[in-house]
Amino acid sequence: MIGHLLQRLTSLALTLLVATVVVFAMLNIVPGDPASYMMGLNADPETLAQLRKELGLHLPAWQRYFAWLGDLVTGNLGVSYTYRVPVTELIGERMGVSLPLTLIATALSLAIAIPLGVFAAARRGKVSDAAIVGATQLGIAIPNFWFALLLVFVFATSLRWFSAGGFPGWDQGLAPALQALVLPAIALALPQAAILTRITRSSLLETLGEDFIRTARAKGLSESQTLRRHALRNALIPVLTILGLQFTFLLAGGIIVENVFYLPGLGRLVLQAITQRDLIVVQGVVIVLVAAAIAVTLLVEVAYMLADPRVRALSR
Amino acid sequence: MIALRTLLVALTLCAAVACGPPRPPENAARIGIALEPPNLDPTAGAAAAIDEVVYANVFEGLTRVGERGEVLPALASRWDVSEDRLVYTFHLRTSVRYHDGTAFDAADVKFSLDRARAPDSTNAQKGLFEPIASVEVVDPTTVKITLSRPVSDFLFNMGLGDAVIVAPESAATNASKPIGTGPFAFKRWMKGTRIELVRNDAYWGTPAKLDKLAFLVIPDPSAAYAALLAGDVDSFPNFPAPELLPQIKGDPRFEIAIGTTEGETILAINNTKPPFDDVRVRRAIAHAINRKALIDGVGEGYGTPIGSHFAPHNKAYVDLTGRYPYNPTKARSLLAEAGHASGITVSLKLPPVVYARRGGEIIAAQLKAVGIATKIENIEWAQWLDQVFGRGDFDLTIVSHTEPNDIGIYARDDYYFHYAKPEFKALMSALDRATTEDERTKLLQDAQRMLADDAVNAFLYQLPKIGVWNADLRGQWRNSPVQANDMTAAYWAREKPK
Numbered sequence: 001m002i003g004h005l006l007q008r009l010t011s012l013a014l015t016l017l018v019a020t021v022v023v024f025a026m027l028n029i030v031p032g033d034p035a036s037y038m039m040g041l042n043a044d045p046e047t048l049a050q051l052r053k054e055l056g057l058h059l060p061a062w063q064r065y066f067a068w069l070g071d072l073v074t075g076n077l078g079v080s081y082t083y084r085v086p087v088t089e090l091i092g093e094r095m096g097v098s099l100p101l102t103l104i105a106t107a108l109s110l111a112i113a114i115p116l117g118v119f120a121a122a123r124r125g126k127v128s129d130a131a132i133v134g135a136t137q138l139g140i141a142i143p144n145f146w147f148a149l150l151l152v153f154v155f156a157t158s159l160r161w162f163s164a165g166g167f168p169g170w171d172q173g174l175a176p177a178l179q180a181l182v183l184p185a186i187a188l189a190l191p192q193a194a195i196l197t198r199i200t201r202s203s204l205l206e207t208l209g210e211d212f213i214r215t216a217r218a219k220g221l222s223e224s225q226t227l228r229r230h231a232l233r234n235a236l237i238p239v240l241t242i243l244g245l246q247f248t249f250l251l252a253g254g255i256i257v258e259n260v261f262y263l264p265g266l267g268r269l270v271l272q273a274i275t276q277r278d279l280i281v282v283q284g285v286v287i288v289l290v291a292a293a294i295a296v297t298l299l300v301e302v303a304y305m306l307a308d309p310r311v312r313a314l315s316r
Numbered sequence: 317m318i319a320l321r322t323l324l325v326a327l328t329l330c331a332a333v334a335c336g337p338p339r340p341p342e343n344a345a346r347i348g349i350a351l352e353p354p355n356l357d358p359t360a361g362a363a364a365a366i367d368e369v370v371y372a373n374v375f376e377g378l379t380r381v382g383e384r385g386e387v388l389p390a391l392a393s394r395w396d397v398s399e400d401r402l403v404y405t406f407h408l409r410t411s412v413r414y415h416d417g418t419a420f421d422a423a424d425v426k427f428s429l430d431r432a433r434a435p436d437s438t439n440a441q442k443g444l445f446e447p448i449a450s451v452e453v454v455d456p457t458t459v460k461i462t463l464s465r466p467v468s469d470f471l472f473n474m475g476l477g478d479a480v481i482v483a484p485e486s487a488a489t490n491a492s493k494p495i496g497t498g499p500f501a502f503k504r505w506m507k508g509t510r511i512e513l514v515r516n517d518a519y520w521g522t523p524a525k526l527d528k529l530a531f532l533v534i535p536d537p538s539a540a541y542a543a544l545l546a547g548d549v550d551s552f553p554n555f556p557a558p559e560l561l562p563q564i565k566g567d568p569r570f571e572i573a574i575g576t577t578e579g580e581t582i583l584a585i586n587n588t589k590p591p592f593d594d595v596r597v598r599r600a601i602a603h604a605i606n607r608k609a610l611i612d613g614v615g616e617g618y619g620t621p622i623g624s625h626f627a628p629h630n631k632a633y634v635d636l637t638g639r640y641p642y643n644p645t646k647a648r649s650l651l652a653e654a655g656h657a658s659g660i661t662v663s664l665k666l667p668p669v670v671y672a673r674r675g676g677e678i679i680a681a682q683l684k685a686v687g688i689a690t691k692i693e694n695i696e697w698a699q700w701l702d703q704v705f706g707r708g709d710f711d712l713t714i715v716s717h718t719e720p721n722d723i724g725i726y727a728r729d730d731y732y733f734h735y736a737k738p739e740f741k742a743l744m745s746a747l748d749r750a751t752t753e754d755e756r757t758k759l760l761q762d763a764q765r766m767l768a769d770d771a772v773n774a775f776l777y778q779l780p781k782i783g784v785w786n787a788d789l790r791g792q793w794r795n796s797p798v799q800a801n802d803m804t805a806a807y808w809a810r811e812k813p814k
Contacts (some may be wrong), residue, residue, distance in 0.1 A: 013736070015426055030704070031698070031702050031703060032696070032698030032699055032701070032702050033698070033701070033706070034698075036695065036698075036701045036702065036745060037474065037698050037701055038354060038361050038362065038363070038440075038708060039361070039362050039438075040362025040363065040440050042363075042673075044442055044443060047438055047439065047440070047442050047443070048434075048435065050435075050437070050438055051438045053797065082354035082355065083354060083355060083491075083492075083507065084355055084491045084492065085492060085507075093506075093507055093508070094507075094508065113321065129324060139342040150537060152539070152542045152546075155543060156546045156548075157489055157542050157545040157546040160546065160547075163546060163548045164539070164543045164545075164546035164548045165505070165534070165539055165542070165543060165548065166509055166510070166543075166548060167509050169506050169509075248472075248809045259536045259539065260536060260538070260539050261539070262509065262532070262533065262534045262535070262539050262543070263508075263509070264506065264507060264508025264533075265508075266508040268508055268535075269508060272352070272508075275696060275697065275698065276354065276698070277698045313522060
């Protein structure tokens with residue numbers, strides 16, 4: 001198992017290296033100059049040249065790439081062109097919002113999806129199953145921003161239970177910060193929960209048709225015992241795969257929800273950095289996300305091993 | 317989307333009638349801004365969002381610009397101007413301190429202005445300082461500035477955000493931790509969400525009435541509207557969703573303040589590129605545009621039509637909107653006269669602002685009606701700056717020129733619409749030499765007429781300033797002579813309900 005993991009780690013490190021090349025190349029092809037964005041309509045060419053020199057933009061692309069890569073190895077992501085602060089600091093601040101938000105949303109979607117999925121599978125073909133399947137269809141179909149706006153108008157502007165958006169910061173105490181994340185987390189979790197519910201249900205139904213389930217039943221286990229002890233555990237593998245994908249998606253993909261609730265998350269940081277051609281920030285965030293995706297993939301693989309004894313045996 | 321908004325509006329209205337928007341628990345105001353400033357140093361960046369937070373609140377210059385565009389004393393209490401208008405002697409205020417306790421004196425003025433005009437300066441408006449030949453410290457409270465040529469707007473220019481006075485001790489760190497002399501001091505900046513200021517109790521002048529100011533970054537128009545209704549924000553000095561104004565109008569809890577800005581919104585034309593090098597084609601475009609329909613469609617009817625590149629509230633303004641009345645038939649015949657009877661196809665590049673994107677669709681339809689087919693290209697600001705502004709690679713574009721008193725851009729040789737007619741340049745240099753107000757007015761009016769005659773660009777309308785705020789929050793600027801939110805005189809009208 002250790003050998004297998006090492007092998008995986010090497011290939012993942014290579015993935016990361018390839019990603020740095022791709023990200024850097026792509027961003028350097030994009031037209032637009034961060035310096036002229038910063039200096040606006042009245043800037044003279046001399047000032048622009050001076051600013052480019054200050055930002056290190058006068059160097060050829062390959063030199064900038066290796067300088068960036070060199071810093072990257074030591075954990076330094078460079079200094080933002082526009083904000084003029086270290087990129088790691090910017091990402092750190094935004095992670096302080098995006099990571100808890102993603103964790104809460106993921107936990108919430110799991111808490112909704114697993115019981116619902118199991119329940120629907122157990123009652124396959126009955127009215128309650130049909131109702132759940134119908135509800136998930138709706139959950140997937142509802143646009144994220146619309147649901148988010150609806151939450152704002154019902155719970156913030158009408159009922160005034162929550163503020164309409166913004167983030168007070170963790171230094172203002174746990175309760176206000178968590179409160180600011182409640183509505184966004186619900187908005188993010190709903191469509192994910194709908195997808196997970198469907199996956200859980202179908203995967204469980206498939207597992208219930210397997211031979212080992214028949215064996216378990218033959219041993220005299222009750223239907224609910226079979227479901228809990230044997231079927232669910234095996235059915236979780238596709239659920240974990242989807243969950244892993246969703247997690248990395250939510251980390252920066254919550255941009256629409258971040259916009260509706262004007263949260264200072266990672267998604268908005270990237271969008272703003274792209275607009276301002278703050279390429280070093282974009283590069284930094286993308287690399288961090290690639291790394292996160294890789295880490296999650298690894299975690300999911302480990303989770304497979306724990307969930308499925310066959311995978312554990314195979315990788316030994 | 318429209319239907320959705322209507323539904324949401326209806327949803328909120330029922331709840332809104334019951335209770336007023338909650339006020340902040342303390343003597344504070346929360347101001348909504350659409351764009352986050354990239355940094356907080358107005359001397360090192362062009363972004364209007366920087367001035368929207370720090371101008372007058374945190375940083376001050378020798379002079380300052382008032383709500384109606386007038387020049388007021390600031391760090392200089394008075395000044396003398398020499399007969400030849402080349403030497404300005406500024407008499408500075410005493411006992412002024414920066415927020416970090418450092419004392420302010422004439423050396424800081426010399427430092428700030430020399431820094432702005434140095435060869436390695438990254439001041440976005442470096443051109444403003446170019447005419448300065450020398451800055452001399454006469455004594456700690458007197459500074460003598462000598463110009464190499466007279467500049468008509470020099471005192472106004474010294475009141476802009478780019479010319480604020482900074483201390484040598486803090487100049488390098490102002491981008492993230494601004495230290496000025498203003499009535500509010502910087503407290504903290506949570507990037508991506510809010511910037512907080514607190515009252516400077518050691519202020520040299522009239523102290524601010526509010527204890528705290530918070531600027532909240534809310535880019536999404538629907539979110540801005542929700543934040544206003546939920547009472548999370550007390551004021552949007554520039555409300556981003558004019559289409560929602562009808563819903564706010566009859567609501568006594570909010571005040572809608574329509575004011576003026578320095579933003580001349582134009583359909584810019586590439587004057588050297590055929591067929592636009594023919595004045596008849598440019599005039600045809602001018603005749604093809606129905607400004608009334610445009611203003612109604614883009615800004616709910618708010619906005620004053622203009623006929624040249626000049627702000628209607630300026631004393632020297634001449635109304636030239638009648639020069640090219642909306643007349644599609646005339647436009648067609650001018651096109652035919654220029655040899656384009658069968659029509660032309662041109663590109664229209666639109667930056668990502670509402671007035672350009674929405675206005676672009678309307679203008680494209682109006683041009684099509686006279687035989688000018690447009691290919692609309694929606695581009696980002698960075699692309700616009702690169703292609704249109706930087707390389708002049710465009711046919712038509714829509715943009716608002718928000719710098720005050722900026723008619724001089726038409727005299728620039730390599731400016732993106734490529735006008736720079738020698739006669740116009742002569743007018744501009746005469747303007748700088750002019751000594752009397754009458755002379756200046758006449759030259760400015762000649763300049764406006766020349767631009768209109770040559771139909772350099774299609775002049776559309778003056779961008780309005782649409783402010784929406786809590787009706788109890790008083791003392792904010794209605795107009796925008798510079799892009800700033802001067803909160804130094806703002807206060808809450810009534811005692812807070814207990």
